[in-house]
Every structure is written in structure tokens, then in C-alpha cells.
Amino acid sequence: MMHWMRSAGKSYIAKGLFIVLVGSFGIWGIGPIFSSSRVQNAATAGNEKIPTAAVEEAFRQQLQMIERQYGISMTAEQAAQYDLKRQIAQQLVMQSLYNQEAARMGIAFDREVLKQTIALQPSLRDESGKFNPQRFSAMLQTLGMNEGTYLQALRGDLSRTLLLGSMQSAASTPALLAQPLYNWANEKRVALVQEIKASEMTGIAEPTTDELKAFYDQHQDSFMAPEYRSISYILVDAEKIAAGISVSEEDIKAAYDAAPQDYGTPEKRTIAQITTQDQAVAEKIATEAATRPLQDVAKENNVSYSEIELTDGNTFPDLNKIIFSMETGKTSQAIKSPMGWHVLHLVKVTPVETKTLAQVHDQVAAKLRHDQAAAKLDDLSKQLQDTTAGGATLAEAAKQLGLDVISLGDVSSMGKDMADKPVPDSKPAASQAIQIGFSTDAGQVSPLQETEKGLIIVGVDKITPAQAKPLDSIKADVVKAWRISKQQEMAQKKAQETVDRLNKGEEVAWLTRTPALARDGSNRDKLPKGALTALFAATPGTATLFKDETSTWVIKLVDVIKPEADAEKLEAARKEMKKQMGDDLIEQFANELRARYGANLNEAWLNQASAPSAE
Numbered sequence: 070m071m072h073w074m075r076s077a078g079k080s081y082i083a084k085g086l087f088i089v090l091v092g093s094f095g096i097w098g099i100g101p102i103f104s105s106s107r108v109q110n111a112a113t114a115g116n117e118k119i120p121t122a123a124v125e126e127a128f129r130q131q132l133q134m135i136e137r138q139y140g141i142s143m144t145a146e147q148a149a150q151y152d153l154k155r156q157i158a159q160q161l162v163m164q165s166l167y168n169q170e171a172a173r174m175g176i177a178f179d180r181e182v183l184k185q186t187i188a189l190q191p192s193l194r195d196e197s198g199k200f201n202p203q204r205f206s207a208m209l210q211t212l213g214m215n216e217g218t219y220l221q222a223l224r225g226d227l228s229r230t231l232l233l234g235s236m237q238s239a240a241s242t243p244a245l246l247a248q249p250l251y252n253w254a255n256e257k258r259v260a261l262v263q264e265i266k267a268s269e270m271t272g273i274a275e276p277t278t279d280e281l282k283a284f285y286d287q288h289q290d291s292f293m294a295p296e297y298r299s300i301s302y303i304l305v306d307a308e309k310i311a312a313g314i315s316v317s318e319e320d321i322k323a324a325y326d327a328a329p330q331d332y333g334t335p336e337k338r339t340i341a342q343i344t345t346q347d348q349a350v351a352e353k354i355a356t357e358a359a360t361r362p363l364q365d366v367a368k369e370n371n372v373s374y375s376e377i378e379l380t381d382g383n384t385f386p387d388l389n390k391i392i393f394s395m396e397t398g399k400t401s402q403a404i405k406s407p408m409g410w411h412v413l414h415l416v417k418v419t420p421v422e423t424k425t426l427a428q429v430h431d432q433v434a435a436k437l438r439h440d441q442a443a444a445k446l447d448d449l450s451k452q453l454q455d456t457t458a459g460g461a462t463l464a465e466a467a468k469q470l471g472l473d474v475i476s477l478g479d480v481s482s483m484g485k486d487m488a489d490k491p492v493p494d495s496k497p498a499a500s501q502a503i504q505i506g507f508s509t510d511a512g513q514v515s516p517l518q519e520t521e522k523g524l525i526i527v528g529v530d531k532i533t534p535a536q537a538k539p540l541d542s543i544k545a546d547v548v549k550a551w552r553i554s555k556q557q558e559m560a561q562k563k564a565q566e567t568v569d570r571l572n573k574g575e576e577v578a579w580l581t582r583t584p585a586l587a588r589d590g591s592n593r594d595k596l597p598k599g600a601l602t603a604l605f606a607a608t609p610g611t612a613t614l615f616k617d618e619t620s621t622w623v624i625k626l627v628d629v630i631k632p633e634a635d636a637e638k639l640e641a642a643r644k645e646m647k648k649q650m651g652d653d654l655i656e657q658f659a660n661e662l663r664a665r666y667g668a669n670l671n672e673a674w675l676n677q678a679s680a681p682s683a684e
Contacts, residue, residue: 109519111158111674114165115666119158121519121674127157154679158670164229166662171228178227183220184408186227188346195373202344202408203375215383236658237651247643248634254642255632257587260604261580261612262596263567263623270559276551282540284551289537291550297479297487299531300506301463303472304498305449305524311442316434325426325433332432333423338392339378339416343367344409351403351410358400363414376416388413446524450517453526457514463528475502479533482507502527504677518674557621564614564621571612571625580623585630600624 111124131153132143148154171177187193188200193208195201209219276284285292325332341363345351350370357366367374381393385406392413395401401413426433449470456466467474477492477499484492484503492499498520505527509515515527540547567577586592588605596604600615600622607613612625634642662668 109674110671112162112670114162114668115169117165119161123161124154124158128154149679152679155675158675162668163659166666167229167232168225169666170662171232176228176231178224183223199373201373206377216385233655236654247639250646251634251639251642252631257585257630258604258626259585259628260583261625261627262583263580264620265560265564266620267556267560270556273552273555281547281551285540285547292538292543293535294538295481296535297481297533298506298529299479300477300502300527300529301474302502302525302527303463303467303474307442307446307523310445311438314438314441316437320437321433324437329423330421332429333421335380336421337378337380337419339376340392341376341414341416343372343374343412345372346409348410351412355403355412358412363400450524454517463514498525501525501677504673508673560621561616564623567623568612568614
């Protein structure tokens with residue numbers, strides 16, 4: 070079934086955000102793949118691992134883009150509602166799989182194609198239609214990228230576009246199919262309706278003991294105590310390790326003396342430049358600018374002139390080498406880069422600013438403690454893994470390594486104890502420990518995982534399976550549920566009586582006539598979604614029922630309004646269906662890639678990271 074049909078009634082807000090999400094990844098790229106053994110991965114895609122840091126960075130950029138484009142500052146609760154981090158992880162997985170398939174098929178683009186692609190972007194051209202390097206630099210700054218990272222991302226984007234474009238181009242929609250599908254999608258219906266609310270049903274006597282027991286036995290699934298797990302964990306906090314490390318003044322001085330440049334600002338160079346695609350023009354400007362100001366020569370030759378401040382390594386290697394070897398006031402010859410031909414003039418040099426040891430004493434000390442803590446953390450990580458892999462319990466491993474075990478006792482997956490009270494806030498990283506604990510078997514120890522501040526390893530000591538609560542302990546809740554059930558039965562019976570009368574041809578005065586309702590749910594305030602679905606499945610002139618948790622609806626279809634479509638609308642519908650069929654092909658292709666290469670999400674991390682109040 071095509072997306073054309075599946076899309077009816079979907080949330081336009083969620084759909085809009087998803088489109089923003091998908092559209093944004095082409096420019097960001099998947100980011101660097103970290104290789105440290107301690108880096109936690111959010112997902113795997115074929116032979117590539119997607120670290121949690123890549124998802125967090127893409128999530129941050131996603132929120133920034135939504136705010137820039139829509140003026141919406143999304144809260145953590147809203148992001149959790151739309152499960153954005155999971156969507157981002159899924160998109161990064163698919164991006165990686167597409168990249169791997171494109172590489173397997175030999176799809177690649179050289180620097181010349183990348184250069185031309187960038188130069189053709191309208192937003193990067195000036196008023197005369199020429200490529201504007203300043204606009205390109207501003208775009209990179211907005212994206213938080215350097216040129217090399219952007220080019221790498223663009224290469225992947227072009228490869229994926231070619232790969233997926235070939236899929237979409239294979240889609241075909243006959244013109245003959247456009248009319249019936251257009252009619253189906255744009256048809257409107259009018260109904261006579263009545264909502265009978267269960268809460269308004271009265272006259273229900275108290276249940277007898279036998280009635281209550283029978284209801285309880287029949288609906289035990291509704292009165293279950295959740296599964297509880299006795300969970301304990303070891304939390305290795307890098308900050309606490311660092312706080313307990315003493316560094317000597319000699320060590321602080323030695324660290325500072327070894328790299329004083331790390332505690333200041335690097336050398337900066339301000340350059341003036343012109344960029345052109347014409348080598349002859351660039352060489353002419355270089356000759357003239359040897360004796361005259363570059364800005365004047367650029368103006369006379371109708372070439373864009375700009376000034377920019379750079380640090381070492383922030384531009385193309387060939388340009389960078391020349392910029393950081395030039396003398397102040399000198400002008401270069403014409404130089405070629407992937408962006409065209411350049412003539413550079415070094416305006417000024419801002420030298421390295423190195424702060425004294427006294428100025429950065431605490432900073433150097435903190436870095437030493439951090440470095441030593443990281444080394445200890447790595448060492449503890451290996452020892453913990455070796456110890457637990459050898460069969461030691463968490464308590465034994467903690468005693469052997471001088472660590473503390475934190476116990477949560479019996480908790481549910483929602484973080485509540487058997488008295489239905491939440492786990493105390495004083496338990497650090499408890500929510501993550503619970504998430505991990507509910508994906509670990511009884512008597513087992515989880516793999517070592519990262520937290521925001523260090524490492525965590527979780528053990529499951531005991532599992533108490535979910536079981537029905539004793540009737541005597543929840544009698545009031547069972548009575549309430551029984552009463553609601555009886556009210557729903559009464560509402561459904563009353564509605565059925567009305568349906569029977571209508572289908573016998575009787576007139577019922579209390580029904581309400583709806584306006585013309587669209588299949589896509591644009592009049593969702595008139596009928597709930599399920600009732601609207603029932604209306605579009607109904608036969609004209611007949612009455613039917615729709616029942617939800619709170620009401621029963623009587624629905625009688627009285628009019629079907631067929632849409633009028635001219636040739637232009639039908640052609641637009643055909644093109645839209647072609648696009649949707651292309652999307653279906655891509656979806657099938659994505660399923661095939663996931664099966665071929667393998668793809669997995671780290672559910673424990675995603676559940677924890679997506680929670681609004683995650684620690």
C-alpha cells in the first residue's frame with residue numbers, strides 16, 4: 070500500500086519534524102567514528118559503529134535548526150515526545166548503510182565535482198552571480214564545520230543522492246491510476262452522529278462478591294504488579310577520581326613548560342583575498358597587486374574582495390601553507406585551490422598569546438588531574454571487565470578494586486519500589502542502571518557502559534515476575550474498573566439500539582449532522598480518528614458503531630461528495646503518487662540494506678538518553 074494511502078490521518082506536526090530531520094542529515098555527515106574501547110555506541114550499521122556522541126551532536130544541531138527555521142525552542146519533554154534521538158540514530162544508521170552500499174557500487178565524486186557543486190549553490194553567489202567565498206565561510210561557521218569536513222559530508226551526500234535517485238527514477242504511475250486514487254484521497258463524507266459517553270450512564274448497583282470475583286478473574290492482566298528486579302551496580306565517577314588526585318607543583322610546572330602554547334591563543338593571520346574561476350584574471354590581478362592595493366585591483370577587475378582571520382589548519386592545505394609562510398604586507402601569486410584561483414595578501418599577524426604559569430596554574434592542575442583520572446578510569450575499566458568476566462560478582466569485584474556497590478533493591482522498569490515509591494534521587498545514575506538491569510538476565514552482570522561522568526556496570530541479583538495483585542488488596546480499584554466496564558456496556562447497548570432503529574428506516578431526532586469531513590483528518594475536531602475511519606468504511610445509508618475507551622459513537626453515512634479534478638490536478642496527483650512510489654522503493658531498499666549489512670540500535674542507551682529527566 071502506498072504512502073499516499075498510509076498518510077491519511079497522520080500527525081502533521083510529527084510528519085513536519087520528521088521531514089526537517091531527514092533533510093538535515095545530508096549536510097551534517099555522520100561525524101568521526103571514535104575508536105576508544107570506552108566509547109559507547111548508539112548503534113551499529115554494517116561494519117561501522119555510531120557513537121553516542123555523534124547522535125548527541127546531531128541532536129543538538131537538529132534543535133538549533135528547528136529553532137532557526139520555525140522559531141520553536143523545543144524542550145526536552147517535547148524532544149522525548151517525538152523521540153528525536155531515536156529518529157536521529159535511525160537516520161545515521163541508514164546514512165551509513167547508504168554510504169557503504171555506494172562505496173560497494175563504486176559511486177564516488179572527485180574534488181572538481183565537489184567544487185562545481187558548491188559554486189552552483191545560489192545562496193553562495195553574490196549579486197553578480199559569482200561564487201562568494203565570504204558567504205561560503207559564513208555558511209561553514211553556521212554549520213560549525215571546516216572546509217575539509219564539509220567537503221567530506223558533501224561527497225557522501227552526492228553519493229547517496231545518486232544512489233537513491235536511481236531508485237526513485239524507477240517508479241512509474243500510469244495516468245489511468247491517477248483518477249481513482251485522487252478520488253479516494255480527496256473524497257469527503259457527511260454523517261449523522263451521536264456520542265454516547267460512558268461516564269454519563271447511571272443506575273448501576275454495587276457488584277456482588279461473585280460478580281467482582283468473576284470480573285477480577287477475567288481481567289487479571291489489568292491488575293498486575295509489575296516485574297521487579299533486585300539491581301546493584303558499580304558507578305565509577307571520573308570527577309570523583311580526579312578530585313582525589315593530588316598533583317605536585319613540580320608536575321604542574323613541568324606540564325606547563327612542556328606545552329605553554331596550549332594555555333593561550335594561537336597565532337592568527339588576517340588575509341585579504343580575491344577568488345575567481347579564471348586563471349588568466351587571477352594572474353593579471355596578482356601582477357598588478359604586487360605594486361598596488363589588492364582591493365583597488367579587485368574592484369577594477371570586477372572581482373569579489375574579502376578579508377578573513379584564520380588560524381593554522383583552517384583552510385585548504387595548499388592555501389594554508391602559503392598563508393602561514395607569507396610576510397606581512399606581501400601579496401601572493403595566483404594560487405589554485407578546489408574553490409578556484411586565489412590571490413592572497415597578508416594584512417597582519419596576531420602572534421601567539423601565551424599566558425604565564427601563574428595565570429593558568431589551576432587550569433594546568435585540573436588538566437593533570439583529568440588526564441590521570443582518565444588513565445585510572447581506563448585501568449579500572451579493564452580490571453572490572455576482567456574480574457567480572459572471570460565469574461566474580463559485583464560485590465566481589467568492588468571489594469577487590471576498592472569500589473562501592475550501590476543497591477536499588479527491588480525496582481520496576483519505571484523506577485519504583487514495591488511500595489510504588491520512586492527510587493531516591495540520592496542514587497546517582499539510577500535510571501541508567503535500571504534501564505541496563507532490565508536488559509540483563511538474572512544472576513548476570515552487564516557489559517561495562519559509559520555514563521556522562523564515567524563508567525557503570527550492573528548486576529541483576531533476582532527477578533520477581535509480574536503477577537496479579539491479590540483481590541483483597543485492590544478491591545476499590547477493581548470495583549472502579551467494574552463500574553466503568555458496566556457504564557461502557559450500557560453506552561454500547563444504548564448506541565446499538567439507535568443503530569438498529571436507523572437501519573430499520575426510523576428517524577432519530579437527536580443525531581447531529583456533521584460538515585463534509587475529509588479522509589486526512591483535517592476536521593479531526595468533529596470526530597475522533599477511529600470514528601472517522603469507520604465513517605470512510607461505511608456503506609451509504611447505513612448506520613454503524615465506533616467504540617473507544619470513553620464513548621460509543623453512532624455514525625450514519627448520509628452523503629458522499631466526490632471531488633472535481635481538472636487535468637492539472639490529476640497530473641499533480643500522478644506526480645505525487647510517483648514520488649510516493651519512489652519513496653516506497655527506497656523503503657524496501659533500506660530494509661534490504663539493513664538485512665544485508667546488519668543494523669542494531671543500543672536500546673538501553675536510547676531509552677535512557679530519550680527520557681526527559683535522564684541523568
